[in-house]
Amino acid sequence: MSSxxxxxxxxxxxxxxxxxGWTLLFFVLPFIAMGLSxxxxxxxxxxxxxxxxxxxxxxxxxxxxxxxxxxxxxxxVVSVLLAYPFAWILAEQVPERWQRLALMxxxxxxxxxxxxxxxxxxxxxxxxxxxxxxxTGSALITEPLQLANTRFxxxxxxxxxxxxxxxxxxxxxxxxxxxxxxxxxxxxxxxxVRTFLHVVLPxxxxxxxxxxxxxxxxxxxxxxxxxxLGGNNELLMxxxxxxxxxxxxxxxxxxxxxxxxxxxxxxxxxxxARWLKIERA
Amino acid sequence: xxxxSASMNPLSILKSRLRTACAATALLLAAGGIAQAADLNAxxxxxxxxxxxxxxxxxxxxxxxxxxxxxxxGAGLAIVEQSQPGDWDVMVIDSIDVPRGxxxxxxxxxxxxxxxxxxxxxxxxxxGSTVVGGKRYGITEKFGYNTIGYNKTKVDPxxxxxxxxxxxxxxxxxxxxxxYYLPVIGMAALAIGKKTADLTExxxxxxxxxxxxxxxxxxLVGEVTASQTALATGEVDILVGGGEWVTAGLAKENPAxxxxxxxxxxxLWSQSLAMFKDSKNKDxxxxxxxxxxxxEGQARLATSSCYWGMPSNTKAALTDDQKKVLRFDxxxxxxARAQAYPAPNADLDKKMQDMWTEMLQAK
Numbered sequence: 053m054s055s056x057x058x059x060x061x062x063x064x065x066x067x068x069x070x071x072x073g074w075t076l077l078f079f080v081l082p083f084i085a086m087g088l089s090x091x092x093x094x095x096x097x098x099x100x101x102x103x104x105x106x107x108x109x110x111x112x113x114x115x116x117x118x119x120x121x122x123x124x125x126x127x128x129v130v131s132v133l134l135a136y137p138f139a140w141i142l143a144e145q146v147p148e149r150w151q152r153l154a155l156m157x158x159x160x161x162x163x164x165x166x167x168x169x170x171x172x173x174x175x176x177x178x179x180x181x182x183x184x185x186x187x188t189g190s191a192l193i194t195e196p197l198q199l200a201n202t203r204f205x206x207x208x209x210x211x212x213x214x215x216x217x218x219x220x221x222x223x224x225x226x227x228x229x230x231x232x233x234x235x236x237x238x239x240x241x242x243x244x245v246r247t248f249l250h251v252v253l254p255x256x257x258x259x260x261x262x263x264x265x266x267x268x269x270x271x272x273x274x275x276x277x278x279x280x281l282g283g284n285n286e287l288l289m290x291x292x293x294x295x296x297x298x299x300x301x302x303x304x305x306x307x308x309x310x311x312x313x314x315x316x317x318x319x320x321x322x323x324x325a326r327w328l329k330i331e332r333a
Numbered sequence: 334x335x336x337x338s339a340s341m342n343p344l345s346i347l348k349s350r351l352r353t354a355c356a357a358t359a360l361l362l363a364a365g366g367i368a369q370a371a372d373l374n375a376x377x378x379x380x381x382x383x384x385x386x387x388x389x390x391x392x393x394x395x396x397x398x399x400x401x402x403x404x405x406x407g408a409g410l411a412i413v414e415q416s417q418p419g420d421w422d423v424m425v426i427d428s429i430d431v432p433r434g435x436x437x438x439x440x441x442x443x444x445x446x447x448x449x450x451x452x453x454x455x456x457x458x459x460x461g462s463t464v465v466g467g468k469r470y471g472i473t474e475k476f477g478y479n480t481i482g483y484n485k486t487k488v489d490p491x492x493x494x495x496x497x498x499x500x501x502x503x504x505x506x507x508x509x510x511x512x513y514y515l516p517v518i519g520m521a522a523l524a525i526g527k528k529t530a531d532l533t534e535x536x537x538x539x540x541x542x543x544x545x546x547x548x549x550x551x552x553l554v555g556e557v558t559a560s561q562t563a564l565a566t567g568e569v570d571i572l573v574g575g576g577e578w579v580t581a582g583l584a585k586e587n588p589a590x591x592x593x594x595x596x597x598x599x600x601l602w603s604q605s606l607a608m609f610k611d612s613k614n615k616d617x618x619x620x621x622x623x624x625x626x627x628x629e630g631q632a633r634l635a636t637s638s639c640y641w642g643m644p645s646n647t648k649a650a651l652t653d654d655q656k657k658v659l660r661f662d663x664x665x666x667x668x669a670r671a672q673a674y675p676a677p678n679a680d681l682d683k684k685m686q687d688m689w690t691e692m693l694q695a696k
Binding site for chain 1: 407408411506513515552554562563566682687691693694
């Protein structure tokens, strides 16, 4: 075998080694440690499956997963419904010279930390907040609405952040779409609505699904927003995980709950990938 | 299971090695910061990170105090477990949890003759927890009450003299609950006429019923900042589990906020300072503890920007206004009616936390 051949094979490995090392050090090893921890007894270390069985037998733990899935599904659907028209307007209606500014405005929410954004929403939605003052001030309602410390508040906080994430992914997809598809559809007699439903929407589905998956992952694992805006009136999975750590330091149970959460994300990814065959794209 | 048998378990060995590898990596990455370091490393709660508290000590002793904040004993002990021996010099910990640190072999006995024990409120020395095997491992530095915090312009202060008001229809939707299960379970125990020190598994159904009644009246269950914000912004008028640590810090901006020790009593919270056995700087660690326990240090700690609380030293150099806000002169009466945090064993603790989880999920 020639040395040129060896070099040809060695170079790609050399290039990916830092990334592999990083993944090994900061994902694979901690994940294995967490997996092993989840199989042990708190304050003991012996092997057990009880941390997992607790999740399936304790109704309030199970309810945390149900709550998480419900909130995540609502946030994802609402974000998609809001983001698509926004992305379409950005891609199709805003002149190209203004698009850069519009995109910069779209990413502004990412410049603000979760904590600041969530507390800002709390001030907006509170009993004495902007919305209730406006409604009571204009005599539309007599008693302030309960907006803060509810699931509605949690969803609002999440949507504010994720709608822009989805907008960016859908916008990128729309910009990649060749105008010739629409021209061909028009030549064949399709109106704007039919063209959108049968040509544009199917071709931008990968962008929607990638954005929706990112929204799903970030939303289901977030602790801050539901903690601040939800008023702890219903527990989500990240809060349940944190509860195990705070005083009791029950890392095995926290690890088991985190792995269950990760399994749900993996299932979501596999479903997403299989449906859209993005693994072959 | 004993430490020995745990160490012989192959799963434990592998787990331990992986944890060590992860911890070593984290420490390697953090090494720059620690190496430049500083002379005293303290694991603390947020009230100790106030520059107004630390700077006088740093200047007087020409040291830099490196602080790392944590919330909850479990999280704090986990940080210690993943550190190298000697990384930390002092730790702030719930007084009732001092024995947990002693059992793990973490703490160094403190020299009682070099600490102002005689100046402390006797009830907050908490010798049952801070003294283990005849040796003092922790000294109470700050205390207060998990009780009823309220806005006296929105509620009838007379109602706040009874825990029964918390579950009354009169205040439905006007209540927030502080999100820490032990003190609020303690308050539920007081409400049903139980002593916090005597709680057993048999009391859990009655405690759960009381907690669910509180939850039915509550608008939110929030951690320190969220519950304080809710009371300050008028989102709620009453905070279950909130005492002077909520109302005292906000007294200047909103003098309508106050707290009561109801007729059934209140739950005494108490935080201690402990020194690590493996500290490489025990002299400075002791100096730090002495500073915190001194009249000047106590006044600064009591009025820390993060939260206010009663200093355990009766000679704390507080101004008259500060003493008034903290209701310093009323302490003997308050202490007489206060009971300690519930101190459940591991099994009961787990059951209490599960009960708390159920309460949070209840509609």
